[in-house]
Amino acid sequence: MSNHPARHNAITRIASQPRLEGTFDFRSEKLDVVYGQNVFSLDKMEKRLPKGVFKSLKNAIENGAKIDNSVADIVASAMKDWALERGATHYAHVFYPLTGLTAEKHDTFFEPSGSGTLAQFAGKALIQAEPDASSFPNGGLRATFEARGYTAWDVTSPAYIFDTENGSTLCIPTAFVSWTGEALDKKTPLLRSMAALNRAARRLLKLFGNPEPGYIAATAGPEQEYFLIDSRLYHLRPDLYTCGRSLFGAKPAKGQEFEDQYFGTIPSRVLACMMEAELECFKLGIPIKTRHNEVAPAQFEVAPIFETANVAHDHQMLTMTVLKSVAAKHGFVCLMAEKPFAGVNGSGKHVNWSLGGAKVGNLLEPGSTPHDNAQFIAFATAVIRAVDLHQGLLRATVASAGNDHRLGANEAPPAIISIYLGDMLADVFEQLRKSGSAKSSKSGGTMHLGTDSLPVLPKDAGDRNRTSPFAFTGNKFEFRAVGSSFSIAGPLVALNTIVADSIEFLCERIEAESKGKKGAFNDALAKVVKEVLQKHSRIIFNGNGYSEAWHKEAERRGLKNLRTTPDALPEIASARTVEVFERQGVLSKRELVSREEIYTHSYVLSVGTESKLTSEIGRTVILPAAFAHARDLAASHEALKAAGGKAAGKALADVAKLTDQLSSALDALDKLRAESHEGTHEAARHAVDKVLPAMLKVRAAADALEEIVADAHWPLPTYQELLFLR
Ligand code: ADP
Ligand code: MG
Numbered sequence: 001m002s003n004h005p006a007r008h009n010a011i012t013r014i015a016s017q018p019r020l021e022g023t024f025d026f027r028s029e030k031l032d033v034v035y036g037q038n039v040f041s042l043d044k045m046e047k048r049l050p051k052g053v054f055k056s057l058k059n060a061i062e063n064g065a066k067i068d069n070s071v072a073d074i075v076a077s078a079m080k081d082w083a084l085e086r087g088a089t090h091y092a093h094v095f096y097p098l099t100g101l102t103a104e105k106h107d108t109f110f111e112p113s114g115s116g117t118l119a120q121f122a123g124k125a126l127i128q129a130e131p132d133a134s135s136f137p138n139g140g141l142r143a144t145f146e147a148r149g150y151t152a153w154d155v156t157s158p159a160y161i162f163d164t165e166n167g168s169t170l171c172i173p174t175a176f177v178s179w180t181g182e183a184l185d186k187k188t189p190l191l192r193s194m195a196a197l198n199r200a201a202r203r204l205l206k207l208f209g210n211p212e213p214g215y216i217a218a219t220a221g222p223e224q225e226y227f228l229i230d231s232r233l234y235h236l237r238p239d240l241y242t243c244g245r246s247l248f249g250a251k252p253a254k255g256q257e258f259e260d261q262y263f264g265t266i267p268s269r270v271l272a273c274m275m276e277a278e279l280e281c282f283k284l285g286i287p288i289k290t291r292h293n294e295v296a297p298a299q300f301e302v303a304p305i306f307e308t309a310n311v312a313h314d315h316q317m318l319t320m321t322v323l324k325s326v327a328a329k330h331g332f333v334c335l336m337a338e339k340p341f342a343g344v345n346g347s348g349k350h351v352n353w354s355l356g357g358a359k360v361g362n363l364l365e366p367g368s369t370p371h372d373n374a375q376f377i378a379f380a381t382a383v384i385r386a387v388d389l390h391q392g393l394l395r396a397t398v399a400s401a402g403n404d405h406r407l408g409a410n411e412a413p414p415a416i417i418s419i420y421l422g423d424m425l426a427d428v429f430e431q432l433r434k435s436g437s438a439k440s441s442k443s444g445g446t447m448h449l450g451t452d453s454l455p456v457l458p459k460d461a462g463d464r465n466r467t468s469p470f471a472f473t474g475n476k477f478e479f480r481a482v483g484s485s486f487s488i489a490g491p492l493v494a495l496n497t498i499v500a501d502s503i504e505f506l507c508e509r510i511e512a513e514s515k516g517k518k519g520a521f522n523d524a525l526a527k528v529v530k531e532v533l534q535k536h537s538r539i540i541f542n543g544n545g546y547s548e549a550w551h552k553e554a555e556r557r558g559l560k561n562l563r564t565t566p567d568a569l570p571e572i573a574s575a576r577t578v579e580v581f582e583r584q585g586v587l588s589k590r591e592l593v594s595r596e597e598i599y600t601h602s603y604v605l606s607v608g609t610e611s612k613l614t615s616e617i618g619r620t621v622i623l624p625a626a627f628a629h630a631r632d633l634a635a636s637h638e639a640l641k642a643a644g645g646k647a648a649g650k651a652l653a654d655v656a657k658l659t660d661q662l663s664s665a666l667d668a669l670d671k672l673r674a675e676s677h678e679g680t681h682e683a684a685r686h687a688v689d690k691v692l693p694a695m696l697k698v699r700a701a702a703d704a705l706e707e708i709v710a711d712a713h714w715p716l717p718t719y720q721e722l723l724f725l726r
Contacts, residue, residue: 003712010232026275039285048078073123080121083170093151095176139594148179186489193496196584200503214359221306225347227335233717244337250706252719273330296345297723339405346406347484354476386498388539391417392571397490399568401606403483413469418541420468436530467545566684572596607687662701669694
């Protein structure tokens with residue numbers, strides 16, 4: 001128990017925390033009713049819309065067809081009636097600006113009319129709104145006098161009602177563009193990239209002799225890791241509530257070394273919080289499937305069933321909102337920083353990605369004899385080529401100040417992008433690379449279940465590999481390098497676009513090789529697959545991504561190792577990225593350059609905030625605590641000296657040494673902070689090369705002081721308290 005009054009008070013209150021179990025009901029009969037109740041879903045639309053209107057809306061949602069204004073008017077009216085029945089007073093266009101957060105502007109349905117008020121909601125208000133865009137990052141896309149930004153209804157993502165204790169709002173997912181039509185958000189390129197992938201995949205499927213493959217969608221299932229920290233302790237840590245991560249904190253006596261947390265019994269207070277968050281997600285039609293303890297103390301995970309990439313993205317953003325607000329009700333703070341605690345595992349968001357359609361199924365499903373499955377091989381080859389060509393871009397989509405502390409930290413994938421295929425597939429692709437055909441697939445082994453009457457089940461083709469940033473996991477790829485706080489849009493846009501472009505490359509080569517030759521498709525495919533793999537299979541790596549040997553091997557293979565955000569971000573507007581993104585109609589050069597600028601600026605701001613706070617806490621919290629402790633020691637030393645006692649004098653000398661060290665480290669940091677740099681890129685380099693190392697020196701001295709300063713003088717909750725008290 002802490003002797004410092006603020007910490008003492010917080011801990012006493014945690015110990016007597018009233019439990020919230022019992023204030024809501026999470027039982028199956030309830031869930032049945034609740035699921036999707038706040039969503040204006042297809043079946044609700046079918047009931048409320050005229051047949052023709054419903055048909056054209058459904059066609060727009062499922063096949064990307066356009067809808068006209070008369071349809072929008074009727075949909076808006078039905079949507080409004082439904083929302084009013086459910087008690088909504090306002091509607092909001094929800095959009096996803098380049099801050100990576102969710103933005104919304106609320107307007108009421110009610111307008112004064114004669115005797116009272118009248119609820120209004122025209123098709124025009126559904127289709128388009130005009131929030132002032134001047135304060136959103138635009139990276140030079142427009143001057144502030146051209147502040148107009150438009151949000152446009154995204155019909156492919158269902159509208160929903162967001163309930164709070166006090167009232168409800170109808171939320172309409174939208175895309176956000178400037179008045180010149182340039183993308184100012186994460187949704188616009190996501191929709192464009194899905195269209196590109198659909199186009200390319202259909203073209204390849206047609207070459208495979210499938211004239212009507214139907215709409216092909218990218219699919220995504222994001223697993224979210226997060227920490228739950230007691231809110232009373234959190235609010236005594238300005239670094240946590242300002243930066244999301246601790247800038248100070250000595251290594252605790254107990255960390256995660258016992259490995260007693262992973263998949264352990266979920267603590268009851270946490271479980272109650274998870275259940276309530278899931279209940280809220282269910283109301284919103286978010287198909288949450290999995291919950292469990294993660295590796296670090298106080299770390300947990302939630303994962304949904306996958307959906308089409310666009311809906312999965314919106315649902316992921318909502319899941320984060322719900323987790324944070326429900327956690328607050330339970331006296332927790334939900335931390336989604338990538339590395340909130342040094343020396344303790346950080347949090348990622350594994351984005352599972354594939355592509356497929358209602359008619360053709362999952363196109364990355366290998367089947368039990370993958371060497372036969374030419375279609376799988378073609379699509380997987382396109383992914384391999386895309387990831388090799390655009391390793392840098394993929395790395396850039398997971399780059400941020402926060403994620404830099406996680407990637408390569410021996411618990412998360414390295415900053416080198418590579419693909420894990422597992423033994424069986426790696427073997428198949430190796431055969432294809434050598435000869436253009438694969439005669440057998442190295443059996444994953446068969447598991448005999450102890451009795452011959454049971455069927456022989458194929459074992460998973462290849463083990464799991466936790467060290468790979470991009471792993472094939474049976475019938476999808478899992479992009480593990482994504483940070484916990486990230487919008488999944490960036491990684492999805494990149495994957496959809498580069499894979500679409502690679503699929504088209506394959507199509508063109510196959511068409512060229514088989515031109516004029518009847519029945520030459522199979523030979524052409526084999527030739528092209530072989531050709532592509534010979535060039536790009538260097539990206540395949542099944543070994544240990546954490547090892548030093550891999551860094552050397554990757555360098556030998558010519559793979560990129562972009563260690564930090566300033567190293568990675570230039571890839572967003574590289575000539576290679578621009579060429580492919582323009583060809584696929586996803587983002588123009590101007591849009592890409594603006595994104596790179598925004599993300600670089602945001603990096604500079606993050607390090608700027610962290611370094612200022614490091615200095616502030618160092619000077620106004622830690623040094624004074626150490627000085628107070630020194631005064632006590634000096635007094636003790638005086639008292640004991642006559643009797644020959646030396647301990648206090650010795651302790652005082654230690655404090656003197658460390659406070660001097662801290663004080664000079666702070667001076668050095670402040671000197672670097674005072675330097676100004678013209679360009680954003682120069683500022684980012686200064687931040688990563690100079691400022692961050694100087695912050696680490698401050699921290700080293702401060703953390704050493706934490707280990708010797710009397711507990712009664714130490715105001716910041718310790719790692720022990722933050723990670724273990726709940
Ligand atoms: P784990 O990776 O822990 O083994 P699962 O295999 O259950 O977990 O899947 C993890 C995530 O991958 C889930 O969100 C799941 O819905 C998603 N997923 C499964 N199939 C696909 C797919 N075809 N496309 C995208 N995501 C998928
Ligand atoms: Mg997983």
